[in-house]
Amino acid sequence: MEGHKDVLYGLYNDEDVLMDAITKAQKDHLDIHDVFTPFPVHGLDDVMGLSESRLHIAGFVYGALGTLTAFLFMTWVFTRDWPIIFGGKPYWSVPAFIPITFELTVLFSCVGMVVTYYTVCGMGPGADNPTLDDRITDDKFCLSFNVSNSSKDEIESLKGFLTESGAEETNIKTI
Amino acid sequence: MSHHPIISPLRHTLITGDKTYHDITEDICAPSEKVPSTAWVIAFILSVTVLGFGVFCILWTIWMGIGTWNLNRTIGWGWDITNFVWWIGIGHAGTLISAILLLFRQKWRTGVNRAAEAMTIFAVMCAGLFPLIHMGRLWLGFFIFPYPNTRGPLWVNFNSPLLWDVFAISTYFTVSLLFWYTGLVPDLATLRDRSKGLRRKIYSFVAFGWTGSAKHWQRFESLSLILAGIATPLVLSVHTIVSFDFATSVIPGWHTTIFPPYFVAGAIFSGFAMVLTLMIITRKVLKLEDYITMQHIESMNKVIVLTATMVGVAYLTELFISWYSQYPYEQFAFYNRATGIYFWSYVGMMGCNVLVPQIFWVEKYRRNITLTFFMSIFINIGMWFERFVIIVTTLARDYLPSSWSYYVPTWVEIGIYIGTFGLFFTLYLLFTRVAPVVAIAEVKSILKTSGSQYTGVVNRKAVDYKEAAVEADHVHVGHEHH
Numbered sequence: 001m002e003g004h005k006d007v008l009y010g011l012y013n014d015e016d017v018l019m020d021a022i023t024k025a026q027k028d029h030l031d032i033h034d035v036f037t038p039f040p041v042h043g044l045d046d047v048m049g050l051s052e053s054r055l056h057i058a059g060f061v062y063g064a065l066g067t068l069t070a071f072l073f074m075t076w077v078f079t080r081d082w083p084i085i086f087g088g089k090p091y092w093s094v095p096a097f098i099p100i101t102f103e104l105t106v107l108f109s110c111v112g113m114v115v116t117y118y119t120v121c122g123m124g125p126g127a128d129n130p131t132l133d134d135r136i137t138d139d140k141f142c143l144s145f146n147v148s149n150s151s152k153d154e155i156e157s158l159k160g161f162l163t164e165s166g167a168e169e170t171n172i173k174t175i
Numbered sequence: 176m177s178h179h180p181i182i183s184p185l186r187h188t189l190i191t192g193d194k195t196y197h198d199i200t201e202d203i204c205a206p207s208e209k210v211p212s213t214a215w216v217i218a219f220i221l222s223v224t225v226l227g228f229g230v231f232c233i234l235w236t237i238w239m240g241i242g243t244w245n246l247n248r249t250i251g252w253g254w255d256i257t258n259f260v261w262w263i264g265i266g267h268a269g270t271l272i273s274a275i276l277l278l279f280r281q282k283w284r285t286g287v288n289r290a291a292e293a294m295t296i297f298a299v300m301c302a303g304l305f306p307l308i309h310m311g312r313l314w315l316g317f318f319i320f321p322y323p324n325t326r327g328p329l330w331v332n333f334n335s336p337l338l339w340d341v342f343a344i345s346t347y348f349t350v351s352l353l354f355w356y357t358g359l360v361p362d363l364a365t366l367r368d369r370s371k372g373l374r375r376k377i378y379s380f381v382a383f384g385w386t387g388s389a390k391h392w393q394r395f396e397s398l399s400l401i402l403a404g405i406a407t408p409l410v411l412s413v414h415t416i417v418s419f420d421f422a423t424s425v426i427p428g429w430h431t432t433i434f435p436p437y438f439v440a441g442a443i444f445s446g447f448a449m450v451l452t453l454m455i456i457t458r459k460v461l462k463l464e465d466y467i468t469m470q471h472i473e474s475m476n477k478v479i480v481l482t483a484t485m486v487g488v489a490y491l492t493e494l495f496i497s498w499y500s501q502y503p504y505e506q507f508a509f510y511n512r513a514t515g516i517y518f519w520s521y522v523g524m525m526g527c528n529v530l531v532p533q534i535f536w537v538e539k540y541r542r543n544i545t546l547t548f549f550m551s552i553f554i555n556i557g558m559w560f561e562r563f564v565i566i567v568t569t570l571a572r573d574y575l576p577s578s579w580s581y582y583v584p585t586w587v588e589i590g591i592y593i594g595t596f597g598l599f600f601t602l603y604l605l606f607t608r609v610a611p612v613v614a615i616a617e618v619k620s621i622l623k624t625s626g627s628q629y630t631g632v633v634n635r636k637a638v639d640y641k642e643a644a645v646e647a648d649h650v651h652v653g654h655e656h657h
Contacts, residue, residue: 035389038196038365039616045393053397063405077321077330086334099339099416106409107346110402114353117398118383121391123360127384134368136387137361139196 004174007033008158009132009144010167015041018141021165022047025143030161036132036142059113066108070101130175140168147172189283189625192465196619199466203611203618204366206461211608214460222600229594232587233308241311243587249578250570254588255305257562261445262302262595263344263417264438264558267410268446269295270351273358274406277399282625283474285617286467289362290457291450292355293612297602298449299348301595306340308591336419343416350409354402360385361395362615414442421565428508428569431496437489441558444482444528447475448554453603455548457612466613473541479554480535486561487529508569516581517568520560527557 012018015037025032026049035048045052074097078084083091118124136142143162147155155172162170194202211219236243246253269292276284307316319341321331331338364385367378385391418438421429451472458467497509512521531553534540541547572579606612 036387037389037392038200038387039361039619040392040396041389042620044389048389050390050393053394055394055397056401059401059405073321074333078333082327082330084332086332089334093334096334099336099412099419100333100342102408102412103339103342103346106405106412107349109405110350110353113398113401114357117357117394121388121394123383123385123391125383126380128379129384129386131368131386137365137368137385138200142387 005146005148006172006174007132007144008147008155008162008170008172009142010159010162010165010170011133011135011140011142012167013140014166015044015141017166018143019044019047021143021162021167024165025161028161030145030158033144033146036136036144038137038139038141041141055113055117058116059109062112062116063105063109065112066105067101069108070104071097074100132173132175133171143167187283187470187625188627189286189468189470190465190618190622191468191627193628194465194622194626196622199619199622200365200369200615202463202465203362203613203615204369206612207366207608207610208369212460215604215608218600219604222597222604224597225593226597226601229591229597232590232594233304235587236308236591237313241309243585245582245585245588247580247582249573249580250567250582252566252570253582254563254584254592255309257559257566258592258595259302259305260417260562260566261559262298262305264414264442264445264562265449265555266295266298266302266347266351266446267414267439267442268450269293269298270347270354270406270410271443271446272450273354274403274410277403278407281474282621283471285614285621286471287450287454287475287613288617289355289358289610289614290453290606290612291446292351292358293606293610294450294453294603295351295446296348296355297599297606299344299351300602301599303344303348304591304595304598336416336423339416340420343413347409347413350402350406354399354406357395357398357402358614358617359610361387362611365615366611411439414438426508426569426573427502427504428497428512429565431493433489433492433496437486437493440482440485440489441528441561444479444486445554445558447478447482448551448558451475451479451547451551452555455544455551457607461607461612463613466618469542469544472544472547473538476535476541476547476550479550480532480541483528483532483535483554490525490529504574507572511572512564512568515568515572517564517571520563520568523560524557524564527553528561531557 010021012021018035018037019041022032022035022044026047032048035044037044075092078093079091085091086093086096089096122129131137132142132144133140143165145158147158150158159170190199192198244253244255246255269288272284272291273288276288307313310316319331319338321333360383363378363382364387367375367382367385370378415435415438418434422431422434424430454467454475455472458464494509494513497505500506512518532550534546535550567582571582
């Protein structure tokens with residue numbers, strides 16, 4: 001865990017006002033710490049310039065791992081370890097392997113992606129990530145700046161920016 | 176960009192009552208923050224009692240053996256597998272609503288997906304019980320998994336549809352659970368941020384440290400979309416594989432290629448019926464009529480009439496093909512279903528599943544809540560009969576007339592079935608107490624496109640619809656003149 005930091009944040013009542021504020025902050029070359037919203041706001045990642053999530057690549061890799069695990073394991077069991085003839089079919093009866101191969105592909109991909117998602121987000125059972133305001137999960141949209149190393153003047157100007165861009169209230173919190 | 180109201184008659188109103196974001200939080204969190212109502216307490220006591228009786232019957236089966244059931248030489252599958260297929264079918268609606276409707280960008284899913292997913296998980300739990308108990312020696316249940324053992328190792332038969340079922344259902348359960356819980360986390364954080372003391376500690380633990388950061392939401396959406404993408408073929412695969420349990424056999428009436436699509440359509444059909452049964456009660460009792468609206472009910476009724484018709488076509492196709500095949504055993508199997516000793520279950524199936532739901536072609540009936548409620552019960556009964564027809568009627572008349580018999584369940588079999596209702600409703604009632612039954616964050620995300628104050632149409636009816644369209648045209652023209 002890195003040391004404590006002071007975060008200046010403004011709370012907005014509407015996601016469209018927040019989006020305009022973010023655009024303005026970027027025009028002014030302000031360094032946004034993070035944005036918090038009560039629900040996924042459409043287009044927010046584009047406005048913030050967030051790079052696309054790579055979870056789907058992870059999902060593909062996990063899925064491929066599941067496909068291989070299932071198919072190769074069944075192949076090994078029925079051709080090497082314990083070959084049995086079922087219903088006069090060949091030992092290596094590929095069509096019969098399809099259902100389980102498919103299910104394990106889905107299972108590996110899903111479980112792997114969910115675990116990866118929680119890990120990269122720093123979330124998990126009992127995880128205690130600091131939150132800025134309790135109303136962020138209700139109806140407030142939050143834009144925040146890291147002001148740990150900022151002078152008083154800089155903080156004041158950022159505060160001014162937040163209020164001007166439509167924030168209903170501003171606050172500093174050490175997290 | 177948003178400073179003039181967006182009036183869109185083409186968009187259905189999915190949230191009525193001119194809600195703000197805060198109203199949504201308040202309304203949906205309310206049921207889990209208040210002392211339970213008397214109705215809830217009575218329902219809970221009743222459910223637990225019924226569950227208790229079910230547990231007793233299960234213990235009785237395990238203690239005395241499978242002989243306490245009336246299964247016999249040819250009827251090796253009776254109420255147990257009928258109930259298994261019935262419950263697993265019901266368990267299809269949740270993931271269908273949240274996955275397939277997410278891919279189709281159907282916004283009305285947001286009102287019902289949470290409860291439907293919970294229902295799915297509980298239904299799959301009820302379903303899973305039956306094959307487990309049917310094993311007889313429940314404590315050897317782990318034999319169904321391919322684990323390294325000291326008997327060779329002797330592996331399970333990967334070519335058997337029964338084993339495919341093990342993989343399909345355990346995968347389906349796991350994926351549904353993860354999908355449901357991942358969607359629940361932001362809403363649990365809402366409950367966390369509204370609570371104090373011990374309650375806050377508990378919700379903090381289960382909310383996984385959710386903050387609402389933009390990057391987390393982006394990953395959340397990416398994850399939801401891909402999970403939906405892979406859960407969609409999964410839903411279709413599960414009942415397909417359940418149908419393989421029958422279709423890969425050589426029993427006339429079971430050995431048909433139509434089974435997978437026919438089973439999947441039936442599963443969606445029964446699942447939506449159960450969602451309707453539950454939602455109609457839930458919206459009333461928890462006062463969520465603004466979130467689970469007439470529009471939602473009508474949309475589900477459209478799915479009902481579609482799938483009812485698909486199932487009907489499948490029934491008729493089966494009959495046609497058995498006649499067309501010129502194969503006497505196949506012909507007898509279907510003649511026997513319709514006119515044999517279990518004809519009443521065939522009548523129940525045809526009546527409840529195919530004929531009665533046809534009234535939903537009429538808009539007035541689709542928007543009638545009382546009618547919809549009774550219809551959903553009918554369909555639940557009809558779909559149970561369908562599985563009974565397929566399983567019991569077929570097995571009671573096999574190749575050798577000397578082994579033909581009639582099967583009626585014992586009190587133990589009936590008790591276990593009733594007990595699963597106890598399990599299902601106990602879990603559902605607990606769920607309504609501890610978690611938001613409507614996805615708070617998702618409903619908020621559609622407020623501006625589907626809230627009544629934004630669509631400009633409070634209660635869409637066929638007539639209003641046209642009028643609103645004309646009105647909106649004027650508004651639009653007005654803007655252009657500026």
